Amino acid sequence: KPIEVRIASHVSSFSPLHAQSELFAAEVEKRLPGQFEFKLFPGGQLGKEKDLMTNVQAGSLEMINVASGVMKLDKKLGVFDLPWLFSDRDHVKRAMKAGLEDAIRTRIEEVGSVKVIGVYENGFRHVINTERAIGEPFDLEGLKIRISGGKFRQGVFQQMGATPQKVSWGETFTALQAGVVDGAEAATYGFYEQKHFEVAKHLSLTGHVYTPSFLLASTDFFDSLTDEQKKVFTEVGKEITDAAYDASASLEAKYFEEMKGKLKINDVDLDAFKKATAKSYDTYVKSQGDDYLTIIRNAAK
Amino acid sequence: MLRLLDKIVEAMAVFTFAISSAFVFLNVVNRYLVLGLMRDWAKANEAMRPFYFWVRDLLGNIVVTADEVPGLLLVWVAFLGAYLTMRREGHIAFELLEESLPKVWRKILRGINTALICGFLVLLFWQSIRMIRVAGATEIETAEIAQGWFMLIMPLAAVLLFIATIQRFLSQTMQDNERS
Amino acid sequence: MAWIVVLLLLMLILIGTPIGFALMISAAIAMAISDIDLIMAPIQMFSGANKVVLLAIPLFIFMGELMGATSISERIISLARALVGWMRGGLAHVNVVTSMFMAEMSGSAVADAAVMSKIFVPSMEKQGYPKSFAAAVTATSATLGIIIPPSIPMVLYGVTTNTSIKDLFVAGIIPGLLLGGAFMVTSYIFARKEGHPVDERFEMKRLNKAFIGALVPLLIPVLVVGGLIGGFVTPTEAATLGVVAALLYGWPIRRDLNLKAVYELGSITVRQTSVVMMIIAGSAVLGQFLANEQIPQQIASGLGGLTESFVLRMLLINVFLLFLGMFLHASAAIIVVVPMLLPLAQEMGIDPVHFGVIVCLNLGIGQQTPPVASVLLTVCSVTGLKVENVMGYCKWFILAMFVTLMIVAFIPQTATWLGG
Ligand code: NA
Numbered sequence: 030k031p032i033e034v035r036i037a038s039h040v041s042s043f044s045p046l047h048a049q050s051e052l053f054a055a056e057v058e059k060r061l062p063g064q065f066e067f068k069l070f071p072g073g074q075l076g077k078e079k080d081l082m083t084n085v086q087a088g089s090l091e092m093i094n095v096a097s098g099v100m101k102l103d104k105k106l107g108v109f110d111l112p113w114l115f116s117d118r119d120h121v122k123r124a125m126k127a128g129l130e131d132a133i134r135t136r137i138e139e140v141g142s143v144k145v146i147g148v149y150e151n152g153f154r155h156v157i158n159t160e161r162a163i164g165e166p167f168d169l170e171g172l173k174i175r176i177s178g179g180k181f182r183q184g185v186f187q188q189m190g191a192t193p194q195k196v197s198w199g200e201t202f203t204a205l206q207a208g209v210v211d212g213a214e215a216a217t218y219g220f221y222e223q224k225h226f227e228v229a230k231h232l233s234l235t236g237h238v239y240t241p242s243f244l245l246a247s248t249d250f251f252d253s254l255t256d257e258q259k260k261v262f263t264e265v266g267k268e269i270t271d272a273a274y275d276a277s278a279s280l281e282a283k284y285f286e287e288m289k290g291k292l293k294i295n296d297v298d299l300d301a302f303k304k305a306t307a308k309s310y311d312t313y314v315k316s317q318g319d320d321y322l323t324i325i326r327n328a329a330k
Numbered sequence: 331m332l333r334l335l336d337k338i339v340e341a342m343a344v345f346t347f348a349i350s351s352a353f354v355f356l357n358v359v360n361r362y363l364v365l366g367l368m369r370d371w372a373k374a375n376e377a378m379r380p381f382y383f384w385v386r387d388l389l390g391n392i393v394v395t396a397d398e399v400p401g402l403l404l405v406w407v408a409f410l411g412a413y414l415t416m417r418r419e420g421h422i423a424f425e426l427l428e429e430s431l432p433k434v435w436r437k438i439l440r441g442i443n444t445a446l447i448c449g450f451l452v453l454l455f456w457q458s459i460r461m462i463r464v465a466g467a468t469e470i471e472t473a474e475i476a477q478g479w480f481m482l483i484m485p486l487a488a489v490l491l492f493i494a495t496i497q498r499f500l501s502q503t504m505q506d507n508e509r510s
Numbered sequence: 511m512a513w514i515v516v517l518l519l520l521m522l523i524l525i526g527t528p529i530g531f532a533l534m535i536s537a538a539i540a541m542a543i544s545d546i547d548l549i550m551a552p553i554q555m556f557s558g559a560n561k562v563v564l565l566a567i568p569l570f571i572f573m574g575e576l577m578g579a580t581s582i583s584e585r586i587i588s589l590a591r592a593l594v595g596w597m598r599g600g601l602a603h604v605n606v607v608t609s610m611f612m613a614e615m616s617g618s619a620v621a622d623a624a625v626m627s628k629i630f631v632p633s634m635e636k637q638g639y640p641k642s643f644a645a646a647v648t649a650t651s652a653t654l655g656i657i658i659p660p661s662i663p664m665v666l667y668g669v670t671t672n673t674s675i676k677d678l679f680v681a682g683i684i685p686g687l688l689l690g691g692a693f694m695v696t697s698y699i700f701a702r703k704e705g706h707p708v709d710e711r712f713e714m715k716r717l718n719k720a721f722i723g724a725l726v727p728l729l730i731p732v733l734v735v736g737g738l739i740g741g742f743v744t745p746t747e748a749a750t751l752g753v754v755a756a757l758l759y760g761w762p763i764r765r766d767l768n769l770k771a772v773y774e775l776g777s778i779t780v781r782q783t784s785v786v787m788m789i790i791a792g793s794a795v796l797g798q799f800l801a802n803e804q805i806p807q808q809i810a811s812g813l814g815g816l817t818e819s820f821v822l823r824m825l826l827i828n829v830f831l832l833f834l835g836m837f838l839h840a841s842a843a844i845i846v847v848v849p850m851l852l853p854l855a856q857e858m859g860i861d862p863v864h865f866g867v868i869v870c871l872n873l874g875i876g877q878q879t880p881p882v883a884s885v886l887l888t889v890c891s892v893t894g895l896k897v898e899n900v901m902g903y904c905k906w907f908i909l910a911m912f913v914t915l916m917i918v919a920f921i922p923q924t925a926t927w928l929g930g
């Protein structure tokens with residue numbers, strides 16, 4: 030009888046996270062046919078991100094695929110909150126291969142008592158708004174932008190002249206439509222699945238924050254596997270990484286293509302933004318050191 | 331004794347409700363008065379700026395949590411209120427069957443109900459302690475506060491509701507005995 | 511497994527376990543049987559109640575309580591009397607129109623029914639109306655509270671299905687007016703048949719005076735719904751604005767309130783909120799279990815498989831909802847069952863906002879029909895009447911509601927036209 034493995038995620042089946050879980054399940058099935066029955070639960074069916082984390086830490090769920098929630102485990106992982114850390118997807122891939130991935134894997138397994146199966150992509154966060162194309166920081170001046178996260182991101186958006194707003198994610202569509210806020214920042218698939226593109230006019234590819242996604246297994250579940258199964262899980266988790274980035278890229282391209290009819294998409298002057306928010310790195314480096322940052326900078330080109 | 335507990339829980343619940351509403355209200359004030367009117371004013375008038383930045387940062391620190399903390403506090407409002415309701419008018423239940431039965435049966439049903447609820451509350455207490463041990467240290471998303479502080483309401487509610495449920499059963503049984 | 515949970519739940523409800531706890535207990539037992547780690551119970555209960563949007567529930571309850579504790583109801587009744595008191599069966603119409611105004615402030619039908627039956631049933635009896643008729647009008651027109659915005663069931667529907675609460679509120683306006691009209695027509699028919707009296711003659715002067723007296727209290731809810739539609743605030747924020755406005759009006763301006771009274775109302779609000787929230791917390795656990803077993807998909811496809819015809823499916827959904835409403839509390843029905851029906855409704859091409867109004871109308875009818883007739887029972891217990899006596903009149907008003915329901919169900923424009 031196959032072992033039932035639930036892979037839950039807080040985001041919908043439009044997300045790259047769902048594609049990653051599918052990739053993983055298919056590849057394991059190919060190598061160990063009939064040994065597992067994977068059941069995917071996207072869209073928060075089994076709980077919000079925080080709940081999934083608690084469940085996997087307690088061993089009440091076998092596997093989850095989540096994103097920024099993992100960063101709350103440890104302040105050092107807050108490095109992914111820093112703005113304009115990566116210039117593009119290739120930069121991310123290079124940094125991850127140059128040791129960043131191994132470093133954060135170890136860190137998460139230490140502090141979270143979970144097994145990290147894979148580190149993939151949740152995506153770059155961009156800005157959508159109803160007013161104008163954002164090309165340089167000055168264009169954000171005075172715009173009410175719905176942000177997620179805490180004081181740090183609030184500060185970053187304030188430095189660029191925007192007036193950051195807090196509205197719950199579920200109310201954001203209505204808030205955009207009604208004009209309670211002028212814009213929002215999120216990963217591309219977030220704008221797509223929430224249909225924000227139907228009410229906003231501009232999607233500016235600011236890429237101000239990059240968030241990885243994490244495929245995690247509970248230690249209880251992982252320890253219950255045979256040595257061969259453990260080996261396959263670990264190997265597959267690593268080997269699908271390139272395919273996972275490709276899937277993210279093609280999903281993003283698809284969503285851009287579909288949203289194009291409803292709004293204008295523009296590139297931005299990254300250097301101007303980097304300059305405007307350079308100060309925001311200081312506090313992190315002071316308290317958490319610059320070992321992660323060094324890897325990332327060395328991988329820049 | 332229980333009266334005092336009622337008063338304390340009531341005060342906590344009303345206070346928590348007031349705080350969580352204040353967060354939401356301040357968010358509106360911040361959006362239109364501080365980031366709107368005051369900002370325009372500070373833009374036109376250089377002397378106003380330090381004051382504007384001071385207010386902006388002060389209020390900004392509070393409202394940055396406005397999409398998370400009021401929801402967390404609502405859990406406290408809900409479960410503290412659940413205790414108060416159990417102590418007074420009771421939670422919505424289907425009472426037709428119970429009322430139409432002879433007295434002995436009524437007592438038995440109430441006993442079963444009390445036992446089921448109390449059994450669940452014991453389980454809830456135990457599992458919520460486990461939950462806090464596993465995930466309590468993780469910080470909430472918008473502030474540097476461990477989520478365990480907010481989760482503390484779960485075991486607390488289990489204890490409070492346990493007391494209220496037992497007390498309710500005892501007083502109902504006493505009323506029945508007095509009537510006969 | 512699905513059937514065991516459903517049976518267990520029904521059995522617990524039948525033996526009088528409070529509904530919220532019945533949901534929690536049956537879910538816990540089912541999880542234990544299916545070998546699911548029970549730590550999921552507190553995780554889901556905590557998470558299910560932890561939603562900023564749900565804060566709109568206590569806020570709207572509090573706003574209604576604040577306004578109820580001021581001189582507002584008298585002012586609104588004089589306005590309604592000046593408006594429709596001249597018609598045959600005057601007080602019955604005044605009753606309905608007052609309910610329509612009050613519905614603007616309250617999100618719950620039970621709360622409306624309790625207040626209105628204390629005010630209207632004795633005075634209608636004094637004017638010679640049959641007491642059970644008075645009770646029937648009062649009970650049924652209280653349903654307007656959940657159709658005309660703000661409406662707590664609509665907040666719950668919006669949260670459960672991820673539908674815009676603002677759109678739902680706007681969509682409730684025309685069906686609410688239709689429903690009020692249907693009640694007035696029914697009252698008028700009885701007035702002709704049983705010779706009910708006129709209340710007072712129409713006088714423009716009196717209408718003007720009453721209108722000015724009721725202006726401010728009527729404007730507060732208009733501000734709330736207007737701020738929401740105008741795009742200044744989110745639903746939760748709109749509710750706090752209403753609370754602040756009602757507090758200002760009742761405390762420093764009219765001095766109907768003081769700190770102690772506000773604290774008392776806060777306490778009532780917290781308790782009423784907890785009743786709904788326990789059902790939310792309980793169904794979060796049960797919902798988790800059902801999702802884990804992938805049951806909602808099975809139910810929707812099972813219902814959809816019965817027939818292909820749009821009309822029959824629409825009737826089937828309505829019958830199912832009516833039946834549920836008869837046995838379940840409105841919030842429980844929305845939170846537990848709507849997620850299972852929505853996929854079918856969407857497959858049929860029903861707009862989720864339109865569907866929300868259909869759901870609320872159905873559950874409104876359910877609140878009038880035994881065995882779990884929360885609104886009817888409230889009125890009966892306040893007036894000391896027997897349910898079976900009131901039912902004699904009540905059934906005709908329920909028929910009026912049903913006719914309105916059918917109009918709204920089959921003419922989507924009634925719900926979607928205002929929202930554009
Ligand atoms: Na209402």
Ligand code: NA
Pocket residue numbers: 835836837838875876877878879880881882883884
């Ligand atoms: Na009913």
